[in-house]
Amino acid sequence: MGEYAEQVFEQVRRIPRGKVATYGQVARLIGRPRTARYVGYALRANPAPGADAAATPCHRVVFKDGSLCRGFAFGGPEVQREMLEAEGVPFLEDGRIDLAACAWDPAAPEDAPGLPTAPPPDFDWARELGE
DNA sequence: AATGTGACCCTCT
DNA sequence: GAGAGGGCCACAT
Numbered sequence: 102m103g104e105y106a107e108q109v110f111e112q113v114r115r116i117p118r119g120k121v122a123t124y125g126q127v128a129r130l131i132g133r134p135r136t137a138r139y140v141g142y143a144l145r146a147n148p149a150p151g152a153d154a155a156a157t158p159c160h161r162v163v164f165k166d167g168s169l170c171r172g173f174a175f176g177g178p179e180v181q182r183e184m185l186e187a188e189g190v191p192f193l194e195d196g197r198i199d200l201a202a203c204a205w206d207p208a209a210p211e212d213a214p215g216l217p218t219a220p221p222p223d224f225d226w227a228r229e230l231g232e
Numbered sequence: 233a234a235t236g237t238g239a240c241c242c243t244c245t
Numbered sequence: 246g247a248g249a250g251g252g253c254c255a256c257a258t
Contacts, residue, residue: 105254124240134241139254141239146255162239170239 105133106143112207113144116161119189120205121198123165130207141170160184161205167197 108131116122125137133139144159160181163169169178186192191199 103255135252136254137240142255144239
């Protein structure tokens, strides 16, 4: 596996239970902004997505608008949604994830005191993270 | 070797 | 506000 993919997995494994990250966010974290697309490619190489989900929870990586990847992944978006809901990730009425409520903030790791860290809905947190 | 193609995101019309 | 295009990694032909 390439170094790029390894860094992708490394970051994805840091996403805590009940939180989600976006492809673009992961790309920034590994020092490769604007390669969000290839993050998806790297995750595609994840062996046995379902079984490996505990070690590499790629189901916690979603689109920037809070929607899930269409087509193949975990056996379908519905399965992915069930996995996320089982972790307490809130979904909106339109079927998208409430990113404002469960977006992962790498700057506020688990060992930090439990903070709300819920930015306003119009807060472009992804952009802030990259700059 | 060159080309095409993806689990995407941003910028510019 | 929507549509088009570019970015730029890994891997299969």
